[in-house]
Amino acid sequence: MIFRQLFDSVSGTYSYVLASRPGGEALILDPVLEKVDRYCQLLRELDLKLVKAVDTHLHADHVTGLGELRDRTHCMTVMGDQTKADVVAMRVADGDKVTIEGLSLDVMYTPGHTDDSYSYLMGDRVFTGDTLLIRGTGRTDFQNGSSRAQYDSIFNRLLKLPDETMVFPAHDYKGDTVSTIGEEKRYNPRLQVRSVDEYIELMANLKLPNPKMMDVAVPANMHVGLHQEELEKEGRALSAVEAIRVLGRPDILLVDLRETNERMKHGMLEGALHTPYQSVEESLKPGGMLREVAAATGRRVVFFCAFGERSAMAVAAAKDAGLTNTAHIAGGIDAWKKAGGPVVQ
C-alpha cells in the first residue's frame, strides 16, 4: 500500500495520500489549496490517478484543495451529508464506504468540532479529522460545534476502536505525526473526564481566539463546487424539470455515473444504463462501451450522478473524446427528486 502523510506548516494540517499500488487509483484526505502543486507532482511521480478528494469537514483554518484538485485531475470531491459546502460530487453518511481500487474506508459520522465532521477508518488506521487530535480534541465553539456531540463521537465511537488503531488527525501543532486509540484513551488530557458534563465544561472554558484564516477559509470552502456556466451556455445542462420531461424518450440515453451503493441508497432512473464515473473516461475511448453504445443507438447521452458534478465532468470528458451529442442533468438525482422526478429502488 502507498500511504503518504503530508504536512502544511502554515496551517499545521496533515493531508494523506492513499493508494493500493503504484499505477493505481489514489485518494487524498484533507488537501490544502496551497499544496496542490506538490500533491499533483507526487501523484505523477508515484504514477497514481487521483479519483477521490475527501474533506473530513468544512475547514475553518485553511482553504481546501478539493476544488482545485477536481479541476486539475477530474477527481470526485467527497464530504459528509451535513456539509455546508455548496456542491461536492459525493456526500457520505455514517456506515457508508468510500472506495477506490484496492482500498475501502469506513465512514464514521463523528460530529462535535463541526456538525459535518466525519472520521474514516481504514483497517488499523483511523483518520480523525479535527474530532480527535493527538493529545487534544478539535474546538467546538463555532460552525455548529457541540462538545456534547463530540464527547459522544469520541467516547462512544472512536475510543471503541481497538487500542492499537493508529490515529491520524487532520492537524498537529506540536510535532507529533501519529498516535493510537489506546494512547489517547489514557494520555489525552481532554479525555480524562468523568462525565459528558465535565467535558462540556472543559471545552467551554478554552476561550480560544478564532482561527486567523476563518473569515477567508469558511466562505471559500463553502463555494467549492464546479463552475458549470459553460455547460449551461452550450445547452448541455438539462434542469431537473427538463430532464423529467424527456425521461423515456427513445432518442435519449440516460447514463448513471454513481456507484452501486449510491444507486441502491438513493434510487435509480427507469431505463438508465450505468457506469461509475471513475470508468467513464475509459468507456469513452474508441472501443469503449459507452462510445460504442452511443454510436450504435445514435441517441443523445445524458449523464447524471448525485449532484451534477460527475456528470458535468463526464460531458467535458465526452467532448474531449469527440462525443459532442451529450448533456447532463444539472443538480443530479438530488435535484431530480426535489423536482418530483420518479425513481425506482
Place this chain on the structure above:
Amino acid sequence: MIFRQLFDSVSGTYSYVLASRPGGEALILDPVLEKVDRYCQLLRELDLKLVKAVDTHLHADHVTGLGELRDRTHCMTVMGDQTKADVVAMRVADGDKVTIEGLSLDVMYTPGHTDDSYSYLMGDRVFTGDTLLIRGTGRTDFQNGSSRAQYDSIFNRLLKLPDETMVFPAHDYKGDTVSTIGEEKRYNPRLQVRSVDEYIELMANLKLPNPKMMDVAVPANMHVGLHQEELEKEGRALSAVEAIRVLGRPDILLVDLRETNERMKHGMLEGALHTPYQSVEESLKPGGMLREVAAATGRRVVFFCAFGERSAMAVAAAKDAGLTNTAHIAGGIDAWKKAGGPVVQ
C-alpha cells in the same frame, strides 16, 4: 514495532523513536534539545526505556537532545567515529550494527554533508540524516562537507538500496514525511546529474546562507559529553595511567560495560568480567549478578567502557543501588590504549 516520526517545526528536524514492543527498549535518532520533554513524555506513555540516542552527524541547525536525554534517562549516546563531539558513549563505523532489544540498525558511513555523516538502515527503512533529503540533499559547504564524498555516499551507497526502501531524512522543509529510494533516484532534482563533476558544480553554486543557529548549535553539539567533575572529586575516576597500574590487583574487579562487537573490535582487558551497560542497573539490584559478585569477593568494582561515559553512569547507578566501593576508568578503553595499556583480542 513502534515507529514514531516526530517533527521540530523550528528547525524542520525529524526525529525518530524506534522500539520493538511496548514495555521494551527504545532508540531515538536525531533528537532536538527543545523537544526532550515531549520525547520523555512519549517514552513514558509508551512504556519504553530509552537506551540509545543517536545523532546521524554533528548538527549545525539545532542543538542536539543527546546530552539532555542521557542525563535524564541514562541512555547511551551514539555518533560516528569521525564526530567532533567531545565524548559520546559509543562511536560507530561503517558496517557496525546499533542494536537494542528486538531491533538492529546497519551503520552506513555516508559522508558529504559533514565528514561525520552516517545513515542507518533498518530493514526497508533508511534514516539518511542530512545526506539524502526528500527531493534534495544536505548542503556540503561547511563542517568538512564534500560534494564529491556526498555523490559517492548517495550514488554508490544509498541509491544501491532496493527501490522500495523508505527514506526517512533528518529534515524536511516542505511538508513531506517520507520518500523511497526509487523516487529519489528518479525525481530528486539534485540527483539528475551525469557525473560527479556535474554534482560538485551544482552544489558549489547553491550559495546558501549559513544556518541561523549555526554559531550556537555547532559549539553546543561539540560539548555533548557527560559532566564528570563530581566523580573525580569523589575519587571514583581512575585515570588510564592509574588504571594500568592496578591491572591484575586482587582487590580490583574490572567490569567491561561494552557490547560484544565493541569488545571484539577494540580489544579486552585481561581478567575483566563483562556485562553490557544496558543490563548494569538490573545486575546491581539485590539478587543481581554484579551485586552478588562484588559482595562475595569484597573487591572494588572498577567499571570501564569505550570512552568513560557508560562507566561513569554505572558508578552513579551503583551508588544509587547502595554499592559505594566502585570507580571507573576515565576515558575508557580509548584512553587506556592511548596510555599504552595492554589489551587482549
